[in-house]
Amino acid sequence: MLVINTVLSVMAYDYPPEKLSVYVSDDGRSNLTFYALVEAASFSKHWIPYCKKFKVEPRSPAAYLSSGPESVGTFDSAALLAIKKLYKEMENRVEGTTKLGTISGDLATQEGFSQWDSQATSGNNQAIVKILIDGRDSNAVDIEGTVLPTLVYVAREKRPQYPNNFKAGAMNALIRVSSEISNAPFILNVDCDMYSNSSDSVRDALCFFMDEESGHEISYVQYPQNFRNLLRSNIYGDYIKIINEVEFPGFGEAMFVGTGCFHRRESLCGRKYSKSYKEHYQYRSERNPQESAVVLEERAKSLVSCTYENNTGWGKDMGMMYGCPVEDAITGLSIQCKGWKSIYFNPPMEAFLGISPTALGQFLVQHKRWSEGLFKIFLSKYCPFLYGHGKIKLKVQMAYALYLLWAPLSLPMLYYVVVPSLCLLKGIPLFPKISSSWILPFAYVVAATQSYSLGECLWCGETLGSWWNMQRMRVMRRTTSYLFGLVDTVLQQLGFGSSGFVITAKVTDDESLQRYAAGSMEFGSSSPMFTILATVALLNLVCFVGGVAGVVAVVGGGAGGGMVSQMALQVLLCGLLVFGSIPSYQGLFFRKDKGALPTALAVQAAFLAALACLVPLR
Numbered sequence: 378m379l380v381i382n383t384v385l386s387v388m389a390y391d392y393p394p395e396k397l398s399v400y401v402s403d404d405g406r407s408n409l410t411f412y413a414l415v416e417a418a419s420f421s422k423h424w425i426p427y428c429k430k431f432k433v434e435p436r437s438p439a440a441y442l443s444s445g446p447e448s449v450g451t452f453d454s455a456a457l458l459a460i461k462k463l464y465k466e467m468e469n470r471v472e473g474t475t476k477l478g479t480i481s482g483d484l485a486t487q488e489g490f491s492q493w494d495s496q497a498t499s500g501n502n503q504a505i506v507k508i509l510i511d512g513r514d515s516n517a518v519d520i521e522g523t524v525l526p527t528l529v530y531v532a533r534e535k536r537p538q539y540p541n542n543f544k545a546g547a548m549n550a551l552i553r554v555s556s557e558i559s560n561a562p563f564i565l566n567v568d569c570d571m572y573s574n575s576s577d578s579v580r581d582a583l584c585f586f587m588d589e590e591s592g593h594e595i596s597y598v599q600y601p602q603n604f605r606n607l608l609r610s611n612i613y614g615d616y617i618k619i620i621n622e623v624e625f626p627g628f629g630e631a632m633f634v635g636t637g638c639f640h641r642r643e644s645l646c647g648r649k650y651s652k653s654y655k656e657h658y659q660y661r662s663e664r665n666p667q668e669s670a671v672v673l674e675e676r677a678k679s680l681v682s683c684t685y686e687n688n689t690g691w692g693k694d695m696g697m698m699y700g701c702p703v704e705d706a707i708t709g710l711s712i713q714c715k716g717w718k719s720i721y722f723n724p725p726m727e728a729f730l731g732i733s734p735t736a737l738g739q740f741l742v743q744h745k746r747w748s749e750g751l752f753k754i755f756l757s758k759y760c761p762f763l764y765g766h767g768k769i770k771l772k773v774q775m776a777y778a779l780y781l782l783w784a785p786l787s788l789p790m791l792y793y794v795v796v797p798s799l800c801l802l803k804g805i806p807l808f809p810k811i812s813s814s815w816i817l818p819f820a821y822v823v824a825a826t827q828s829y830s831l832g833e834c835l836w837c838g839e840t841l842g843s844w845w846n847m848q849r850m851r852v853m854r855r856t857t858s859y860l861f862g863l864v865d866t867v868l869q870q871l872g873f874g875s876s877g878f879v880i881t882a883k884v885t886d887d888e889s890l891q892r893y894a895a896g897s898m899e900f901g902s903s904s905p906m907f908t909i910l911a912t913v914a915l916l917n918l919v920c921f922v923g924g925v926a927g928v929v930a931v932v933g934g935g936a937g938g939g940m941v942s943q944m945a946l947q948v949l950l951c952g953l954l955v956f957g958s959i960p961s962y963q964g965l966f967f968r969k970d971k972g973a974l975p976t977a978l979a980v981q982a983a984f985l986a987a988l989a990c991l992v993p994l995r
């Protein structure tokens with residue numbers, strides 16, 4: 378239902394349907410997804426005219442129907458009831474079939490479904506390309522007789538002996554299939570969970586491309602990523618708003634973030650910008666309208682075979698680039714270095730809404746993939762300072778570096794969460810006394826950065842609590858995700874292992890969702906990342922208690938206030954770390970639900986923390 382809501386939302390754009398084609402890549406090659414699309418295709422005949430007639434927003438049926446449309450704008454209650462009923466019926470059929478797990482009865486023998494044979498497994502399968510709605514077909518119309526946008530299902534060929542290049546491979550397959558079938562000059566790419574929240578986005582983006590003066594210089598128009606499932610309490614300290622409202626507007630160009638982005642097909646396919654470049658928009662005429670859909674599908678299939686890309690530029694200088702888990706950032710950078718301009722466009726009405734992880738583990742794994750991929754770019758020949766030198770502005774190079782250097786930030790952070798605390802425990806002073814003027818630079822840095830970041834947050838409409846969560850999460854991310862990202866990148870540079878693309882979970886069980894909604898962090902399993910978090914939490918607790926007791930003992934012994942002044946910063950730092958680790962203590966000691974930390978992990982962490990305390994520091 379997630380995928381078809383995305384599909385329906387983009388099929389219903391306020392744009393001439395004969396110029397719109399929607400391609401769905403199914404890397405899981407599931408006949409259930411195919412079935413859901415068949416259902417969506419027939420539902421679209423009702424949905425699209427409904428949207429256009431009543432100017433519906435958003436055009437994802439699930440989002441619209443759950444937004445209480447009864448109370449807003451113009452609507453006709455009978456029409457609303459009718460569309461709601463149709464949607465519910467479709468939902469029941471799709472969910473019923475998904476529960477069954479197979480396509481049975483009449484459907485199984487219908488055209489299209491026969492392509493799923495029992496031998497094929499996901500990861501070892503033939504290509505499937507099926508045109509579900511053929512925009513050239515004069516019978517493909519909605520209930521009011523208006524033509525429908527083309528809808529195509531694509532599952533590329535996959536064989537274990539060929540690298541599939543994950544999302545980048547899937548995107549390139551789609552680019553080729555679409556160039557065969559519709560070949561429109563502009564391509565919007567969206568992740569499966571990112572429905573369109575505004576029906577104007579196509580027209581808005583085209584305004585940039587069509588600009589008479591500078592439109593021809595633009596390669597892509599990137600809308601910000603926004604999430605629909607973030608909670609006001611913001612337990613995972615999501616900072617997407619800060620990125621969207623403060624960081625990206627100041628970037629200078631737009632960083633391609635993999636979704637919600639309109640690309641000029643030619644520039645995405647490797648064309649370099651030149652001053653004499655002017656687009657000629659006459660693609661469609663190259664197509665033969667008489668050709669049957671079956672012939673077209675067969676030709677398209679050959680474009681998504683495993684061997685098609687052999688000895689071509691795909692993945693290198695054509696399409697999305699391979700070999701990097703953040704295919705988006707590296708592709709965007711390389712397009713910019715070919716001379717193209719990019720636009721970051723953040724309209725007041727959020728254009729796309731996706732799903733952010735609701736479990737801590739998923740969240741940290743996602744950030745590991747990002748930090749690893751981004752750091753890999755920094756170490757590669759695509760490092761913006763080298764590759765971009767003379768091609769993109771220094772400011773843009775530096776802006777990229779801000780993200781590309783996430784992974785190495787783990788090292789200073791790891792130092793700060795362990796060493797000052799251990800030293801506190803052992804009575805070793807690290808910072809100047811608060812009575813000395815040497816404290817001023819420290820105080821300035823802390824006060825300036827924290828008040829700046831707090832200011833940013835409040836300006837973006839976040840709360841004080843949300844800001845604190847961001848600070849807490851920053852420590853957690855840097856000591857886990859970024860550290861693992863760093864280690865993996867370094868190992869890969871030394872020739873061990875290769876990087877993959879761990880997909881972010883889209884479905885979470887109800888209980889866990891309830892806990893998320895209630896504002897508790899979801900651990901729930903053992904993972905080396907949680908071991909680090911728990912160890913750091915315990916270590917700081919011991920150091921804080923032990924360290925403060927030590928200071929009190931000295932002062933009590935009459936040795937004077939010098940000790941307090943000397944250790945104050947360390948006590949403060951360690952105290953803040955303890956305060957920030959409250960969710961970890963809850964997970965370790967107090968929670969009984971499934972989202973708690975496992976006992977075995979607690980024992981392991983306690984052992985590691987004890988070991989760290991025993992390390993002699995002098």
Ligand SMILES: O=c1ccn([C@@H]2O[C@H](COP(=O)(O)OP(=O)(O)O[C@H]3O[C@H](CO)[C@@H](O)[C@H](O)[C@H]3O)[C@@H](O)[C@H]2O)c(=O)[nH]1
Pocket residue numbers: 402404542543544547567568569570634635636702703704705743746747750878879880881882
């Ligand atoms: O082998 C793969 C892996 C992923 N995908 C698709 O890629 C999209 C993004 O995957 P997801 O697991 O949702 O990753 P996120 O962590 O949400 O992805 C973010 O980060 C990626 C780069 O790491 C960008 O490509 C995405 O656009 C951005 O949303 C989804 O539609 C997937 O179906 C594939 O088609 N094939």
Ligand SMILES: [Mn+2]
Pocket residue numbers: 568570731732881
């Ligand atoms: Mn996603």
